[in-house]
Amino acid sequence: MPKIEVKQAGLERYSTLKPSVDELTEMLPAVKGEVDEVNRETGVLKLEFNDTNRPDLWSTAGAGRALRSYYTGWLPTYEFFSRPARSLPDDGRRVTVDPSLAEVRPYLAAFALRGPAMDAVTLDDLIQTQEKLCWNFGRKRKSIAMGVYRSQSIHYPVRYQAVDPKTTRFQPLGLEKTLSLSEILKEHPKGVEYGSIVAGLPMFPFLTDSGGEVLSFPPIINSAHLGAVQVGDQELFVEMTGTDLPSLTLAVSIVACDLADAGYTILPVTVEYPYDTPFGKTVTFPYYFQEEVKAELGFINKLLGINLVGEEAQNALAKMGVTSRYGNGMLTVIPPVYRNDFLHPVDVAEDVAVGRGLASFEPERPSDATIGRLTDAELFGRRVRDLMIGMGFQEMIFNYLGSRHDFIERMNISGDDVVQILNPMTENYEYVRNSIAPNLLEAEGVSGNALYPHHIFEVGKVVRLEPSHREGSVTTNSLGWLSAAPDEGFNQINSRVAALLYYLGKDYKVKESSDPRFIPGRAAEVWIERKAQPEFAGVFGEVHPAVLENWNAGIPCTLGELNLDVLAR
Amino acid sequence: MDQDTLVKSLHPLEVKVLLTFGPGVPLTAGVLGEKLGYKVGQANQAFSWLCGKGLARETGRTSKTVYEITELGREQVAGGTPEENLLKALDNGPVAMADAAQLLGLEQKDMGSAYGQLAKEGLVAMDETKRIVKKAAQSPRLKTLRVLLQKAAEADLDESFLTDDEKAILSANAKKRGAAASVFKVSERETVVYELTPEAGSAVAIIRAQGVTGDELGALTPALLTSGAWKTGVFRPYNVAAPPSRLVIGRRNPYQEYILGVKDKLVSLGFEEFDGPLVETEFWNGDALFMPQFHSARDIHDVYYVKNPTHAKEIEQPWLDRIAAAHTNGGDTGSRGWGYNFDRDFTRRLILRSQGTVLSAKQLPHAKIPGKYFGVVRCFRYDQVDATHGADFYQTEGIVLGSDVNLRTLLGLLKMFAIEVAGATEVKYVPGYFPFTEPSVEVHIKHPVLGWFEMGGSGIFRPEVTKSLGVDVPVLAWGLGIDRMALMSLGLSDIRELFTANIENVRLRRRS
Known part of the structure; x- marks a missing residue:
């Protein structure tokens, strides 16, 4: 169960609401959250979110967005997503992938952003999002690791390669000297913590720009130069590497939406793979890959024990930030860009139920007569x-x-x-x-x-x-x-x-x-x-x-x- | 204590003393023995009680020396002393020293000292062939010793009544520090002298007024019943307010009693019980519940793995294939699945059951429709043991199958549990999350004494779980945190106390 720290002021800004802590305690269950701790002096709240399939909630921006949808009816839209049919222009922001990564850490997704000077609160929030996504959703960086860089110094195309861990050297963030990748696993705290993810591989993942300047050694550590993001930065490059492209893509979408909500312009980045991926060989991120989900209204009504008409179900879904169409007894759900948790029509039914509010359901005692018995x-x-x-x-x-x-x-x-x-x-x-x-x-x-x-x-x-x-x-x-x-x-x-x-x-x-x-x-x-x-x-x-x-x-x-x-x- | 209660509390031994002696008369155990026929123990008991009630008091102590017979002495009263036995043996003619020792079963040195004593008194002598010969039959010393032995066997000998000769003989045969076994033991005896207090007088008046004699009947014995003597007697009233002595009884563990109560309640609501082994597979513990194999809760640090053997030989079919398909692409469940390659090796991994829901899943292929099932089962979690986490603990879980069950009946079921099982007055439902249910609901209840707390979690099983395991109707799944309710009911705050090895704690524990 991920727990995040949010500033009350930040939550107010993203949700456009001004709830007291008590009101927030009453409101959070609608997004399967609860207030875990309150520090009244610093205004920092610790919130716990129970749904492990909703990583979009694990940030101030994400939690605020969900509350805003639920309590004000706001349906967010984001215009920076490429789709299978249409890639947005990348203005030369490209990443090339080395063929040998297929067996090492095959996928990378990325985007860039530009906007106001980064303040400490937004930067802290970004770092927290990175931690929660990579730890809880990315299985402690095994399937998702994230890096953020100062993009004005990057010369595209960025190169994602697999390199010899013994001969490749660079200065990692937090240390004053250059080390080989093998040495980093032994000597750098992050190398010790996460080294087991790559330790058994013949080649290690490595990220440089076209000038050979090192971005990072994913999934372990950024470089001390390009990878040292600071308060005041206005242009950033965000990448994630991992083993599962859909979850990687979703994580990129979540971070992009959070930063867009924070006032940044999201700039697409194209990744060129030498091998096939679930989304093709060339993918421009952020990328909307989610598929529509169809659910019969009759099925939903039966599962919930109620009798809604299409519009009522659609209104309930809208409160959950979900756009839908309705026709001929069939609800078609278009998952929000930052969600991928509709596996089955029952997932649509739950969003309808929560959107309606559980308090609106009249409890009914199960009527089947069955015989009780001890073993x-x-x-x-x-x-x-x-x-x-x-x-x-x-x-x-x-x-x-x-x-x-x-x-x-x-x-x-x-x-x-x-x-x-x-x-x-x-x-x-x-x-x-x-x-x-x-x-x-x-x-x-x-x-x-x-x-x-x-x-x-x-x-x-x-x-x-x-x-x-x-x-x-x-x-x-x-x-x-x-x-x-x-x-x-x-x-x-x-x-x-x-x-x-x-x-x-x-x-x-x-x-x-x-x-x-x-x-x-x-x-x-x-x-x-x-x-x-x-x-x-x-x-x-x-x-x-x-x-x-x-x-x-x-x-x-x-x-x-x-x-x-x-x-x- | 008022006089009346005081008089009521008197034992017949006390009553007789009060009725027999006036205040100020010196009383000893000997006096009570002489006048009332009390044994020493009874006399001392009577004094102790009377003094405790302020009816008698100690006035002084005298000390005297007494000789007590020992175990060896008692043997010799009947079996003869070594000297007597040697003399008797010599009646059949002279005997060599060594043969005599063997004949009488004596050690060589004891034989030697018996011979030495007798020879000194001229009763025996050694002949030319070194055999012992009897010269005379009796000596005053032997005669006196025999008398003393026999007297001492009946009662201790008071030194002040003994002659000098007797004293000499006794001290020669009495136990001294470090000496070998002797026939007498010397000890100092204290005689305590008591008298009745003036208060005894008013007690006597009440006793007489009530006609109490001290001859009232005490315990009702079989003999009294057989003889019918109770018909002419009067029963002595007991002090019914006297504090009882502690009785340790056989009884249920109060935590078990609580669990039995919950089980009985669930049976009364139409639930059938299930149970299963403590060692499970990843398949049933996680895969069958549609938890993806890469789920963070399935990490090595959340579940206990069995060291050896590491894997089950096989997983039951067709459930393995069907669950694998649900994970990979949804199979025929209407789901798109998790979209990953299901690991058929990992699924056989043996673990200790970490959640009771395992048994709900295992019940599905065999469940009746409609059907209701439950279990109160032991589970194991990789947790630091503390006041709220045990190494192992009970979970209460169950399912309801029926073609017409839905979210509203789930809420109705939870309300029924809240009222019937937990004694709640108010119920609140909030959306929850469990990997195997959708929708999921947490239920919070208000208890009249304990206030609001979370009673449990629930939901409708995902079709990826139910359809894969052969069930086509909706299945409500629920779990109740009964250990918390049990703790509250027992007035405890530490879950480890429920499983304590401390016998006294368990004996004293009771439900509120």
Whole structure:
């Protein structure tokens, strides 16, 4: 969920509204946003936007534009877009692309702009837009990276090339010396942060002008010279490189519209590819590539449970900044230049619903009569819980993740069947439990001050690796219980198992168990009698003093665990 | 305590003392034993209670030396002392020292000291073949020792009543520091002297007035019932206001109780429960929910990956092909899709379930129409554990399928949950965003006590999800944040407390 910082004054300027913070809080949900933080001294608001398919909202200009449409009915138009049928003149602003980039970082989109001297607020906003677009929408620069340059010094055509990382050198922004591209990955902070995107490539992307002056090493860092944009600049060149041309093109459109709203003239730039792209070999940006989406009004009405006529639906869409046509029961949506989130007619339906306002929908209770039911496992678990409670046990609920130390080492088990996490956040939560026993012993270990005797249990899930299974492991419902008392021993737990299985209606027999968690000769395996052959259901016995010592438990304990999926069969 | 309550609280042991003795008379445990037949323990109990109520007080203490019999001593009362046993053994003729020790089961040095004592008194001697021979049958010392042993077995011996001879014999056989096992133990005894206070007088008056004798019936025993003796007796009233002792009982975990309540409520609203494994595939956890494989929420830092095995053997067909098509170009769902090459290797990647919606998706191919389903299921998120984030936690999710469900019935469903499950008085809907629903709605509710908070998220499943999984009707999908409501209901503020290992905390916890 992207969060952006906006100046209240900036938002007022772009939205043409003057909402108080309270009013803004009421207004933002219409664009799936909320006020996250307010700094009343600086007038800076932190806004959160929930829709990850609406990167056009992640800037002061974009958020302001959406609010202006929704609350004033303004429908913005932008005249600087080339289309498949018609490219606008580029006045010689061209970028050539080297063929070897096809395998490296194939796409580049760009535009230039001219206008008033850049002020600090607009520049900060531009940098924030760059960060949010490239981080949230561009997958941390993997699929979109953006560079902004002082364009009056650029000699066109700009060349997008793939170069040898060892021999190509330039002075990156933020450092006083020239480095090779390979060295930048090791020594420049941005190289360290984003280096993994290019590290495995034989050649690295590189951007120069026709005079050989370096613009940048995308997607890592700009040059110290052309890439150092400052307050006061009046002419800029904006480019984005990446792996997916539609999302790159959309990102370029969003930034161009933001800057146009800020008062700049957007100047088209043509990119010449030596290979085919989804939009052809020569593309002039900003470029409108979005396709019209058709949605039957009847479909929308049914999905929303209402009965609108075409004009009402169109008015609702207009509030969302969306132009549309209507005829013969069919709505045709022309996506705004800065949006590409109409994948399906349901996306049109949602814009209609939000445009109308959710408050206008009268809630209606679903009328289908259906039969409610708990799972068999839940019903069986409830029977087991009731019996354990009847035997004086306190029910516990434990976390399922834990450490190697707790789940394996302290239990004196090999841990061969315990599921391990590849990317744990900490070693405290690195394994999924294969038994409830470690949780029960942990509870005993930390509860030496609680009045004895202790009788605790949990009905919960455990997971064991099972290589033959399609998913490599099996989740089972399990009952684990522990008793701790000075006079606790095998006889007591033996009686409890007998009582439990009697009331669950299970005939069983026991065998001596060699489970290392228990004292040898004082642990039993439970085998449920079946027609074919007995089925293993679990173990119980006196916990081995070595295990008790591992958990700092100073009172004798018995412990048992039974597979409820086996018992329920 | 007023006099009446005070009198009511009197135990028969106290009552008899009050009725038998007047104020100022010196009382000891011995006196109570003599006059009332109290055992020492009963006498001390009576004094302790009476003093506690201000009806008796301590007036002084005297100290005396007593000899107590030891365990070894008790054995010798019945089994004879080593000396007695040696003399008895010699009745059958002379015996060598070593043989005698073996015969009597004595250690060599104990045998030696028994022989030495007896020889000193001339009762035994050694013959020319080094065998022990009996010379006489009895000595005064042996006789006295036997008497003392038998007396001590019945009651401790008060030194002040003993003769010098007896004292000499006792101290020779009494335990000393560092000595081997002995038959007597010396100890200092303190006798405490009490007297009844003037207040006892008024208590006695009330007791007499009420006709209480101290012979009232205490616990109702099976013997009383069998004999019928209760018919002629009077039951002693108990102090019903006395503080009870603590009872630890078996009971449900209050968080589980909350969850059970939610489950039962949902069942009553016509929902059928679903469940599933904790280890899932990227396919069900994300792909089937139309989250593009490049979505930022599917990063390595958002989901826990299983280390080994890394991939499921296969994904169920035809769902794999159909979902892959929905991602690539929309397939037959009416969507244009995300327009990228679906990775069939990545989709088999094994992970820990990160959202309950997985099970809603898995239910779709098997769902009845119309149908309502729900689950309260454990999920895992790559999050720093703190007061609001657990390593694993419960999510409550579900779906409603029906040819006539729509946005208005979604709002109606949410309103029903708000009132029935969360006890809300007001409901507010705002547009939301989830990758798998369109439209999406967040529901905020006003609780009479807790004020406004977000109850959950919901929406209508995207056709890319439902059509790909074989469902042609709209499907409402919803999730409720019940752990937050459970925390509030239990008066807790830290989600980790719901899963605590602290037994005492769980025992004491209760619902408000």
